[in-house]
Structures are given as structure tokens and as C-alpha cells.
Amino acid sequence: MNLPESVKIIEVGPRDGLQNEKNVISTKMKRQFIDGLMESGLHDIEISSFVSPKWVPQMGDSKELARYYAGIQGTIFLAPNKKGIETALEMNCKKLAVFVGVSDSFNKRNINKTTSESMKELEPLIRTLKNEGVFVRACISTSFYCPYEGIIHPERTVQLCKQFEQFGVDELSVADTIGMATPKESYRLFSEIQDSTENILLTAHFHDTRKMALSNIFACLQAGINRFDASAGGIGGCPFAKGATGNVATEDVVYMLERMGIRTGVNLPKLKETIQLIAPHLSNTITSGYYTVEA
Incomplete structure (x- = not known):
């Protein structure tokens, strides 16, 4: 088997996980959640998103969170447009995420632009950020x-990745947004992206809608990928993709990798304590394997 000695986990629970949460989570609780994640060994964390509270109320305290975390190495803030990027720079954020969908239909429902329109808008913004x-x-x-x-041909995704590389981005987070990918498809796509790009970090992002996320991660390991997005407790979803459940649970990913002898630097008992802290405030019950089974 082709297995790395270590893997980097990018924790997306505070942003991608909570953004679609029905219950309003207080800033104080978010900070306790984030601090617990850091104490468990997760240092690359999506903190919040600079978006309009009108559309994503849960992210309405992004500036307040930025005051605490923007200067900490590894913390990530999502800034999807010019206004968000301007706010992020004002808050001295050093690590930003932008996003776009390969599918025009998804992109238009998400941000009311086609993929090509989004990329045209993002190019000068990315170059300014760099x-x-x-x-x-x-x-x-x-x-x-x-x-x-429906199905997205791999070449469409590869071409979008190459375009982002030309813009000068540092990292690509490639997502199975509705959790339909199979291990074979994951191996193929990530292999093709690696063959088509150079000097760029490549991260896999899987949703566990059909309980194939861990299998897809294993397939990506075989393709040479050693960076994965995950969400503590498996929290999350997608408001623009009906039926899409949460991200793959961080604790399940860490448990699988550590059992395989792959270092993650994450303390599982501490991570479980952190999930127990946020769980009572969520609208859905945590059902991940490690959380519900392990002592």
C-alpha cells in the first residue's frame, strides 16, 4: 500500500460545519469550540466566513472571531467576494479561502454567477491577496x-484547478459536495489533478452522505494525497445541495489513520471532549463512529 507517514487534517467544523446549523451558536461557545480544537492538536482551522449575515446568520460574528484568531498561524477565514476580502484584509487575516463550483447550475444558485463569471471576478482579487x-x-x-x-466530467474539475494554479493560489480543496463519489472516482480525479498541477497543496474534502467518505480518503492516500478537510462531529451540510449531509467526521478520520500507523498529531480523547462541549448546542445528534462507540 502507498501510505504516507503523516497526514495534515484541516478542521472545517467552526465554519463549514456551523454555517448551516439551525440553532444559533453564541460567539462564546464558538470560541470554546475553536479553543478545544486547537488544544486537541488541530491547528489549521476554518474559523468563520465574511459573508452577509442576511444570507448566513450563523457567520454574523466573523469580525469578532477574527479579532481573536486572525493573527494565529493556521487559522482560515472564507472571503467569497470583493467585499469579504476587503473586510478580511482590514481584520489582518493572513489565510483566506475563496470558493467556486465546477457546475454552473450550482454556482448560480450559490452566488448568482456562472463558474466563468466567478473566476473572472476572482482572478484580480487573488492576485491582490498574493x-x-x-x-x-x-x-x-x-x-x-x-x-x-449530475456527473461532472473529471476534465472540467482539472481545468478549473489548473486555472486557480495560474492565478497563484497556494492550496486547492477539492470537494465531493453531495457525497456521491466512489473510491475509484476519487483515485482517478486526484491522480489527474496531481499530474496536471505543480507546486500547489492539494486537499481532499469529502461529505459522508452515502457513508463512503473514509473509503474515498483511503483511495486518495493511494493517489498520494496527505491533506484532508474534516469536521469535528461530522457537522455541516450544504444549503444549496438538498440531502447533502455533514462533512466526514474528524474523529473518524483520525482514528482510521492512527490505527493505520499514520501520524495526525491529534489527541482523540481531547477532541471527543471538545465535541461533547458543542454537541448540546446543535440541532442534530452526533453519530460518528468514534464519538458514539469509543470509550
Whole structure:
């Protein structure tokens, strides 16, 4: 088997996990959640998103969170448009994420632009961020399947990745947004992206809608991928993709990798304590394997 000695976990629970949460989570609780994640050994964390509270009320305290975390190495803030990027720079954020969907249909329902329109808008913004010394992470949605268009041909995703590389982004987070990818498809797509790009960090982002996320992660390991997004407790979803459940649970990913002899640097008991802290405030019950089974 082709297995790395260590893997980097990018924790997306505070942003991608909570953004679609029905219950209002207080800023104080979010901070306790984030602090617990850091104490468990997760240092690359999506903290919040600079979006309009009108559309994503849960992210309404992004500036307040930025005051606490923007200066901490590894913390990531999502800034999907010019206004969000301007706010992020004002808050001295050093690591930003932008996003776009491979599917035009998904992209239009998400931000009312086609994929090409989004990329045209993002190019000068990304180049400005790089001139400011900001680390840029590009999150690519519907990389395998779209809830409106169906299967996405791998070449479409590869070409979008290459375009982001030309813009100068530092990292690509390639997502199975609705959780339909199979291990075979995951191995193929990530292998093709690696063959088509150079000098860029490549991260896999899987949702566990059909309980194939861990299998897909294993397939990606075989393709040489050693960076994965995950969400503590498996919290999350997608408001623009009906039926899409949460991200793969961080604790399950860590448990699988550590049992395989792959280092993650994450303390599982501490991570479980942190999930126990946030769980009573969530609208859904935590059902991940490690959380519900392990002592």
C-alpha cells in the first residue's frame, strides 16, 4: 500500500460545519469550540466566513472571531467576494479561502454567477491577496457530482484547478459536495489533478452522505494525497445541495489513520471532549463512529 507517514487534517467544523446549523451558536461557545480544537492538536482551522449575515446568520460574528484568531498561524477565514476580502484584509487575516463550483447550475444558485463569471471576478482579487502576502485556499465545490447537473466530467474539475494554479493560489480543496463519489472516482480525479498541477497543496474534502467518505480518503492516500478537510462531529451540510449531509467526521478520520500507523498529531480523547462541549448546542445528534462507540 502507498501510505504516507503523516497526514495534515484541516478542521472545517467552526465554519463549514456551523454555517448551516439551525440553532444559533453564541460567539462564546464558538470560541470554546475553536479553543478545544486547537488544544486537541488541530491547528489549521476554518474559523468563520465574511459573508452577509442576511444570507448566513450563523457567520454574523466573523469580525469578532477574527479579532481573536486572525493573527494565529493556521487559522482560515472564507472571503467569497470583493467585499469579504476587503473586510478580511482590514481584520489582518493572513489565510483566506475563496470558493467556486465546477457546475454552473450550482454556482448560480450559490452566488448568482456562472463558474466563468466567478473566476473572472476572482482572478484580480487573488492576485491582490498574493501581493499582500496572504495565503489563498481555493475551495472547489461539485468536483464529482452536481445536484442539478449530475456527473461532472473529471476534465472540467482539472481545468478549473489548473486555472486557480495560474492565478497563484497556494492550496486547492477539492470537494465531493453531495457525497456521491466512489473510491475509484476519487483515485482517478486526484491522480489527474496531481499530474496536471505543480507546486500547489492539494486537499481532499469529502461529505459522508452515502457513508463512503473514509473509503474515498483511503483511495486518495493511494493517489498520494496527505491533506484532508474534516469536521469535528461530522457537522455541516450544504444549503444549496438538498440531502447533502455533514462533512466526514474528524474523529473518524483520525482514528482510521492512527490505527493505520499514520501520524495526525491529534489527541482523540481531547477532541471527543471538545465535541461533547458543542454537541448540546446543535440541532442534530452526533453519530460518528468514534464519538458514539469509543470509550
